[in-house]
Amino acid sequence: MDPDRVLEGLDPEQTEAARALRGPVCILAGAGTGKTRAITHRIAHAVSSGVVSEQQVLAVTFTARAAGEMRGRLRGLGAPRVQARTFHAAALRQLSFFWPQVIGGEKPTLIESKLQAVARAANSVGVQPDRTGLRDLASEIEWAKVTQVRPTDYEKTVAKTSRQAPMPPGEIARVFEAYEALCRERNLLDFESMLELTAGMINEYPAIAQRVRDQYRYFVVDEFQDVNPLQKLLLDAWLGDRDDLCVVGDPSQTIYSFAGATPGYLTGFAARYPHATVVRLVRDYRSTPQVVRVANHVIAQARGTTSAGHLTLQAQRPDGPDPMYQEYEDEPAEATGVARKISVLLENGTPAGEIAILVRTNSQSAAYEQALADEGVPFTVRGTKRFFERPEIKQAVHTLRGARHEAAGEAPEPLVHTVRQLLGQLGLTEQAPEGRQARERWESLAALAQLAEDMAAKPAPDGRAVTMADLVDELEVRMATEHAPGFEGVTLASLHSAKGLEWDAVFLVGLTEGMMPIIYAETDEQVEEERRLFYVGVTRAREHLAMSWSLARSPGGRKSRKPSRFLDGLRPASPSTSARRAERRKGGVARCRVCGNALGETAERKLGRCLDCPSSYDEALLERLRDWRRANAQEQKVPAYVVFTDATLQAIAEQEPTSVSQLSAVSGVGAVKLDRYGEAVLALVSGAEPADVMGDPAGDNGEEAADD
Template sequence: MIYYSPERGFFMNQLSWQQQYCQLRNTIIMEQYPHLNPAQKEAVLNTEGPCLVLAGAGSGKTTMLVNRIGHMIRFGSVYGSDDVPEGMTEKEYDQLKEWHEGNPEPNTPIPLAISRVLEYKSVDPGNVLAITFTNKAAREMKERVNQLLKGRYSRMWISTFHAACARMLRSDIHRLGYGSNFVIYDAQDQQVLIKECIKQLNLSDKKYNPRAVGGWIGKMKDSMISVKESKRQNEKDIYGRQLANIYELYEKKLFQNNALDFDDLILKTLQLFEEAPEVLRYYQERFQYVLVDEFQDTNKPQYLWVKALAKQHRNLCVVGDDDQSIYGWRGADIENILGFEKDFKDTTTIKLEQNYRSTETILKAANEVVANNRYRKLKKLFTKGMEGEKLKYCRCASEYAEADFVVQSMQDLHEKGQPYSDFAVLYRTHAQSRVLEEAMMKAGIPYRIYGGTRFYDRKEIKDILAYLKVIENPSDELSLKRILNTPRRGIGDKTVETLEVLASDLDMPLWRMLAETDQWRHRISSRAANSLAKFMTMVTPWVEQKATYAVTDLVEEIYATTGYLKQLQEDGSIEAQGRVENLMEFLSLTREFDQTAEEETLEDFLAGTTLEAAVDSLEEEDDTGALLMTLHSAKGLEFPVVFMPGMEENIFPSSMSLKEGNEEEERRLCYVGLTRAKQKLYLSNAVTRTLYGFTGYNEVSRFMKEIPTECMEELGDERSVSDSRQEAFRKKQQKQRWQRKEIKPMETFASPKHAGEDQSIKTGQKVSHPVFGSGTVVSKANELVTIAFPGGGLKKINLDYVKLTIED
């Protein structure tokens, strides 16, 4: 409509009441979100079409998601449109305008009479599917959506991937030949079934470890490789063919048992969509809006499932942060988030970069570190908060000095009023916790292990300690019963019960009775009897000759002779790998004892560990103490003060990750660690570190070098940090009992040679290192040699990087 304005002297366009209504409606809707920043509002209001929300650490992602769901259910897609409610009159617009002018406060509750012209295109909650990764996250989202919508979400699906698929399958899995009463096998059930398959195929469960086979089958399913395809891929590999045969029988038995494993929940749903397209169409029509949280953690089957559901309406919103993709080792595919815009050409990409957690200095450090990754979406976290303190950095003499630094820093902050519950120590591997735990226990600092078990409570540590206790005191029947069938050797609970009854009847200690085979051989099965005889043959010499062993030598012999370590190494699972690391760290503990204790007896060693464990167990599991956890466990959490020890090459980034070409995922893990800190961040590393039983000199982590120097304050150096354990060792240099028994006599050579040029290094040879001096080669594995240096302990040396001189 055109009209003449006398005041302005020219003709103007006059907005119709419908256009004014649309503007006012947009204003009122926008006023519902005064607590959101512009990027969050954009993500909330952009409800139609594919949308990628790159949500940086601490950027209010959950708040945005909950408000987006609430917005869809209240207002639908009307924001920014020129749509007017059918039958709406100018009078109703005037009423809306009057109400708004009389309610100047933003986010004023909208009366029912007014809501008719604002919420007329609300989305039915039953048309919304929101997917999270954990049950905890799903519960939290449900609670917050309920608070926002006052119970108006009852038909909405807020669920994990697995729960949503299980729900779909309950209704329609009969189309695949299963009963709707199918059972879901957990990891333990899966292991039992795999064992049955291995036994039925007459295979050795030592060569085909059930846990390792389960991991292999899981990888096949994550990669959507069928039994038929796995057989084709392994047709020229004998071992691989047998794995494929186990896979085939396993799938057959699952079907016979009317059972699915967790991987099947998604795979069978995809199969159902393919074989019964009408089922897929039903869910496509129902779920007009699909939201996926933590999208960077999805694997291939999960992404295909999401794309299938969103194909019809294409209102797919995925939320994630490629810089926090740290689960590639368990199947997550970062390409899902990096390639999303290629799969959906008309994607609206929104970046949540404003951080509400950390200080400006912490964010600058984190931004600079992760910017060194090539494969990522460009974004940069910022805050409107304070600049904050510089990151504190200390290079310590050893892991013990580093633990002392962490403890002393905690005590200093605590004296200034900071509660211990504000502190979190984040490390790369579980094995790093042992030294930290000991230092905190001795200092009286309460702590908890988050998502893990205290060092001395870990099964593998208790098992090895039980062996040592029996060797020291065969009358310790509690420990003896623990190790009789550890690792499994065919001595079952019933056999042990029979032996206990017999020992009681004969009024003999269990150990003494076991030594007299005639007393019990006829009372148990021949298999168990043979196993017991072998057990006694193995352990008795240790008992009789314990005084001749250094503790480290004895432990290494137990690892090798019992097969305990080998069994875990062959397992192949992530859990088993962690147990192996803990056993190697136990060797660090024994070496420290052998090198520093005044009396090097097994009795003294066990007394010391018992006291450590006793202090450990006295700590209450409450929320008053500091938290210790791995960096992977810390994702999604935040703490006022964070300590990150072990910032060294081969520790973080880990040597295994570097070998497997996973440097960028390690850097993302560092980014996750840095962004857990809200106020203060302490970084540290050690010049020398004994880990997994080996002492090494690691360079400063590449990630430390990527942090701008202006962000860090360096606290002293390796010379200024005391290390009482090293001093104790220096006093004992002349004893040399730590040297291993297997060192062979030296072989002489006519003239010195460089090992880097001549790979003829052999065990027992004497060599010279440019830094550590003279030492004796203890073992050699390809380019890695272990050398005993008098006064310096055992060092692992890589011949590719260091030239050793073979001495005459």
């Protein structure tokens, strides 16, 4: 391909990056700025210019999906033989090839999960964690290995770094040492040892180093802010004393420090290579200016090691809707409100697959799964199992079913006491445990206990106290709903699993202190990582961005929660009653007649209330209005919305105007429509039949549509 043609369509900064054909090169790429486009065009430009052959390029990224996308783009650019792989895939390929001549004998068995081996190692030293504790223990061993901490140094390192270990550090160190011994004895190889062995093989055997470095002369590493010390060790082995390296990343999207990643390699790149070319990509092609303003505000408040490298994004898209900020009374109300807002988006043409709800922890998903199911909105859960498919919840439901049968014919114990007692046997303690896996399990069980509390707080339909049988019946219904056949739907995902993805509409929910930032983010560094995680969530949105929080956990609960500090300077302050009145007198911002919050969406302004605020209307009246509108639209041969939109009809049904002046105050009823349809609508409100109240069909259709 013509080298100049490869550069067509790139913006000035992307072009600068693509023309920097020799390393070292550092591309600082903000969210939505086209980093993959820049690096693939840079590789293709180098190949077409004769700087390097396709087979000598190694492009490294962190997920198989990202590597596949990169290979696909390179094929389209005329460079199909470029190797684009993850660190692990590249290491496994090299280790497998050189194993016979370096070590010989039977190749080790690669284990994708440490759980079984860690369980045996723990048992051998007298440590017996439950399955959740076992997962936390395996994660901690992974952290130690990627950060190059040996078993003998683990306790000292934890104390020095103030790391929160999931169990006593001495026990972890003993299990860690036993695990390493077990792997050697049984010829097992985990992913971390695979990277370490590959790096060691290259560094210790000059002949192998020569072959590897002859093969790969041109390196590109994506998401460089997520590199950990072990991956950096392997990268340095590949490079040797060369510097033909291009790294790409964004320090503001560093969200895996807990797993050993460090942005220091990215932020310190220019110091290590003083002659490096540094290019900044700041033109955001993903999000509207309104979303970009939020993102820039959030990251501008950052402090610490990554703050110096943050990029101020420049929006390239046309204006879009303003971000929405919504406060709710409690979590169920928040979930219901979000589901209703999503219904409106779907009605207005946004595909379900282009909408996402992002939560901080997986335990939050249950309320949203239920609210979406209740609203009839299709959804999929990404990055984790659905609530009722999680092992701890399956076990809990099985236990509660058994308790229902055991309690038959006996005087029932208070429901909440019984449920908490039973879930306590499965790990629901008064305080959340240490360890990410253990905490997630605990939070799932706590959500189940909260459901029991919510049900017990109000009597059954027949007036009696809610029993275990009622709770189990409710769980059965919810499980049946969740197990419906899969389909394309709204994405429900954690913020971590959303990285690298994007949607037209994003709902960031549960934005309270203790959840965002999470309660166990205690140090300044941990809080800043939470800020970056929030920033990642914001920058997933292309057009619609909604942020919400609730004051209480459950209906009737104490309203003691505070909005996240990350919303400071973004969310509008709640106006006083006198300010609201003054605003109305001035004809200012439209506000909900129920809660007083500002109304942002067109549909909300037409209704005169927030979409999720309670309303009461005569359903029969609304149906009569719809029948009447349908008949008028058919007679005039125009779409139904040209007569009146759904929101306007619902507002009329809610407000039930009895005079021309009251009807004219309804949003969507302008002078033209008032003159044409006013008499008919008022007759319908008074109870007349649709056939008797057809509106005047005369007039210009374009004028009608504009008036709405």
